[in-house]
Amino acid sequence: MRELVFALEYEPGYNRVADTLAEHPDARIRSLSLHATADHLWRVDHVSGSAAALDDIRDAFLDADYYADCLATDHCGATQTTRVLDRTDDTLVLYSTWERTPTCASVPHIARDHLGDGVLFETRNEGRHYTWRLIHPDDGDVTGFFDTLDGAVGDCAQMEMLRTGETAAGTGGDEPEGELSPEQEAALRAAVEHGYYESPREIDVGDLADHLDIPRSTLTYRLRRAEEQLAKRHVTGTQLAENAPSL
Structure with a gap:
């Protein structure tokens, strides 16, 4: 198995969740679970931050014009649903489902097309910075994945490669424990x-x-x-x- 770690830095106005996180620098979102098929996506996210930040992030998920993970810059006709699973003073757990259309694009679906069905995803959102860690089979087409992703991202975000290579046993973050990129x-x-x-x-x-x-x-x-x-x-x-x- 191999891993890819990269980040998308969203420009203002292209992603409502990123815009909201930029207004609340101390808030964080990390994925607890993320699964994708050819035309569906399901994910559970854990949000931490102040009560005001949680309210705004919840609204960004619930009231956005289209699904936050979609790389399309306009409403693509997809069906999305987000539910609040748990809420405390400083944490929020959200469950989201997304049924995409042929004009939709997302990191998980592009990954399935080029890296195969057995891809595992881990994400972290801080400000406009959206970090993805992918675990995938050795025979995946990494070059094709990044070429397609770069085209789908377009002007809405800057893409930065953080790490690629063999999966390091025991690592679960953006970099090996104790090491700086x-x-x-x-x-x-x-x-x-x-x-x-x-x-x-x-x-x-x-x-x-x-x-x-x-x-x-x-x-x-x-x-x-x-x-x-x-x-x-x-x-x-x-x-x-x-x-x-x-x-």
Whole structure:
């Protein structure tokens, strides 16, 4: 089995869920389950954030003109249904079904066409950044998948490859545990060199993003994921040192 990890960075106005998440930077959406056939898609998503963020994200799913995962830029006539399965003060669980039409396109359906039926999907939404992790058979047509996906995405999003290769046993995120992707490494290095982590800060995230010529939300995502990995590495190392036997 092999894996593909890539991200779509949605432009404003093309995806209501991405627009809503951009208004609530602390909110997150991750898939709990996602399955697709030739003309249907079913998924369950876990949303975390403030009460106001959950309300807006729920409305974005329930009231959108067309299904959020559809890559079409106009209503394509598909039938969608979203239901709230659970709600607490800071979490929301949504169940969505989508019956597509011939003019619809989505990442799972393009993946089925080029990578086969046995594809597993994992997703994470933060701001306008929509990260996909796909596990697929070795004989999939990866080049055909990305060529078709690039055409379907068009101007509505920027696509970024994060990782491709053999499936790493035990990994379940956007990068192997404790390791930074080259993009995260570059973002973190630039942040340090330009004084982002000084107190007071010598540069804000918007100016740093302009300097790196990437969207602000992309830089924020990369820094957050890098900080998460470094924090986990530090805590794990501290625990190992505390539990080491005395000589």
